[in-house]
Amino acid sequence: xxxxxxxxxxxxxxxxxxxxxxxxxxxxxxxxxxxxxxxxxxxxxxxxxxxxxxxxxxxxxxxxxxxxxxxxxxxxxxxxxxxxxxxxxxxxxxxxxxxxxxxxxxxxxxxxxxxxxxxxxxxxxxxxxxxxxxxxxxxxxxxxxxxxxxxxxxxxxxxxxxxxxxxxxxxxxxxxxxxxxxxxxxxxxxxxxxxxxxxxxxxxxxxxxxxxxxxxxxxxxxxxxxxxxxxxxxxxxxxxxxxxxxxxxxxxxxxxxxxxxxxxxxxxxxxxxxxxxxxxxxxxxxxxxxxxxxxxxxxxxxxxxxxxxxxxxxxxxxxxxxxxxxxxxxxxxxxxxxxxxxxxxxxxxxxxxxxx
Numbered sequence: 001x002x003x004x005x006x007x008x009x010x011x012x013x014x015x016x017x018x019x020x021x022x023x024x025x026x027x028x029x030x031x032x033x034x035x036x037x038x039x040x041x042x043x044x045x046x047x048x049x050x051x052x053x054x055x056x057x058x059x060x061x062x063x064x065x066x067x068x069x070x071x072x073x074x075x076x077x078x079x080x081x082x083x084x085x086x087x088x089x090x091x092x093x094x095x096x097x098x099x100x101x102x103x104x105x106x107x108x109x110x111x112x113x114x115x116x117x118x119x120x121x122x123x124x125x126x127x128x129x130x131x132x133x134x135x136x137x138x139x140x141x142x143x144x145x146x147x148x149x150x151x152x153x154x155x156x157x158x159x160x161x162x163x164x165x166x167x168x169x170x171x172x173x174x175x176x177x178x179x180x181x182x183x184x185x186x187x188x189x190x191x192x193x194x195x196x197x198x199x200x201x202x203x204x205x206x207x208x209x210x211x212x213x214x215x216x217x218x219x220x221x222x223x224x225x226x227x228x229x230x231x232x233x234x235x236x237x238x239x240x241x242x243x244x245x246x247x248x249x250x251x252x253x254x255x256x257x258x259x260x261x262x263x264x265x266x267x268x269x270x271x272x273x274x275x276x277x278x279x280x281x282x283x284x285x286x287x288x289x290x291x292x293x294x295x296x297x298x299x300x301x302x303x304x305x306x307x308x309x310x311x312x313x314x315x316x317x318x319x320x321x322x323x324x325x326x327x328x329x330x331x332x333x334x335x336x337x338x339x340x341x342x343x344x345x346x347x348x349x350x351x352x353x354x355x356x
Contacts (some may be wrong), residue, residue: 005170007065024068044073044091044259044319051098059246063104066095067134070112083124088116100294103247103284144279145176147337149185159192166200166257167209167243168201179242194220202302230266252328252344253290264330273332290325
């Protein structure tokens with residue numbers, strides 16, 4: 001493939017090369033595709049705002065960013081063991097309020113809480129342990145996405161025309177991506193893959209981010225509005241649909257970017273496979289079904305304006321859920337780093353994940 005992926009986020013140590021104190025650097029995804037800008041987060045509030053405002057987005061990337069955010073909170077204490085531990089736990093509580101739907105956020109924060117509550121001999125030792133845990137979460141996400149790509153690539157025909165929604169690529173993860181990771185792995189294996197990227201209203205993650213990523217990686221991509229997807233299926237322009245996920249319930253119901261459910265319904269109507277690609281950290285086994293998944297609702301201005309210009313009447317009512325839920329019965333398979341779940345249901349899900 002033509003180019004290498006952007007480094008979505010990274011930990012930067014002090015100028016002398018030490019790991020601590022440090023800062024979190026992110027590709028500010030609000031500026032893409034027109035500009036590649038770096039956002040530097042030096043405290044918990046800056047990390048919280050970066051997550052809330054979608055400077056960093058995508059369930060796995062949010063989890064990694066939050067883990068480093070806990071380190072930022074802890075290093076600000078610079079005190080004894082109790083002070084550092086208290087600051088880390090407070091940071092985790094604050095970051096948990098940034099966005100409600102993507103369960104990777106809470107999975108990563110739970111790991112950081114466990115690290116904070118673990119054995120340490122001093123405040124500095126705890127800081128070192130917290131940074132090591134955040135880096136482990138970061139590294140594990142890279143490995144999980146590579147494994148997802150390898151499992152999923154086998155499912156695509158050659159050639160393949162794949163429709164995707166929102167952005168589930170390297171920008172949404174630590175590196176390779178989930179849904180786009182399947183595509184990148186298939187291309188690397190020699191398969192001929194073309195992508196149809198839905199623009200993904202109202203914030204255009206497909207147009208701004210997915211099209212940007214695929215072009216940079218040399219993968220053929222055609223951009224279409226969300227409302228064109230079903231017609232593309234009807235006209236025989238799609239062989240498969242692949243999306244990511246923000247939370248998957250125990251029965252296999254999938255929460256993903258708003259508009260995903262409509263694509264799943266259309267894919268079923270046209271006899272097309274509908275794949276979900278997600279790491280095990282995206283599964284929430286505490287929820288029996290998708291009806292219990294919290295759905296974030298965002299500001300009306302995201303719908304009533306476009307590129308800063310108002311496009312709707314001043315007094316119009318707006319409903320702006322950021323996610324929807326696709327029932328398990330519409331999902332052909334869920335591709336994880338541990339294998340492919342198919343048919344999708346609780347028994348098959350637990351068998352692949354190895355958890356009860």
